[in-house]
Amino acid sequence: QVQLVESGGGLVQAGGSLRLSCAASGRSFGTYAMGWFRQAPGKERDFVGAIAWSDGRTYYADSVKGRFTVSRDNAKNTVHLQMNSLKPEDTSVYFCALTMYYSENIHRSSLWDYWGQGTQVTVSS
Numbered sequence: 001q002v003q004l005v006e007s008g009g010g011l012v013q014a015g016g017s018l019r020l021s022c023a024a025s026g027r028s029f030g031t032y033a034m035g036w037f038r039q040a041p042g043k044e045r046d047f048v049g050a051i052a053w054s055d056g057r058t059y060y061a062d063s064v065k066g067r068f069t070v071s072r073d074n075a076k077n078t079v080h081l082q083m084n085s086l087k088p089e090d091t092s093v094y095f096c097a098l099t100m101y102y103s104e105n106i107h108r109s110s111l112w113d114y115w116g117q118g119t120q121v122t123v124s125s
Contacts, residue, residue, distance in 0.1 A: 002026040002114040004096045009119030012086055016123075020081040022096030022116055032102050034072065034079040035059070037109055038092035038121075045095065047107035051079060059106055064090075086123045093118040 008020040022034065035050025049060045049070040058070055069082040079096065096116035103111050 002098055004098060004114055004116035006094065006096045006116045006119040009094060009121045011122045011124065014086060014088055014123055014125050016086050017082070017084045018086065018121060019083070020094055020096075020119060020121070022079050022081075024077040024079075024098060024114075030100055032099050033059075033106065034096065034098050035070065035106070035112070036079075036081045037095045037097055037112075038090075039095065039118075040092045045109045047109070048094070049081065050097075050099075050106055052102075061107065083121070086121075088123045088125045090121065091123050092121060094121050 003025045004022055006020060006022045012018050031053045033050045033052045036048040037045045038048050039045040047061050048064055049068055051058050051070045051072050067085045071080045095118045097112040098114040099112045105111060
């Protein structure tokens with residue numbers, strides 16, 4: 001089993017920045033990637049970004065490209081999401097996720113194996 005614990009959410013004004021972190025523990029050997037999804041009330045869980053554990057390849061949703069950056073610290077089994085130029089529409093619960101396998105459909109939440117509990121990000125206008 002793998003446990004994921006997020007931190008770093010909060011309230012920020014539009015145009016501001018936040019950094020989320022997610023620490024993985026347990027049997028995470030063989031991880032392909034860690035990443036982030038977000039879900040607003042009444043909406044589906046949407047892909048935000050991810051990073052491959054072995055080579056650092058990154059994936060981003062079009063809505064966050066150029067504003068958000070996913071990075072990793074392999075030694076600490078931690079992934080970060082740096083969010084800049086935040087907009088009110090970025091307001092969501094952000095979930096950390098881990099997948100053991102590569103897929104060309106990495107943006108599909110159903111293909112991810114483990115999830116954190118979520119952290120609230122609120123962007124005020």
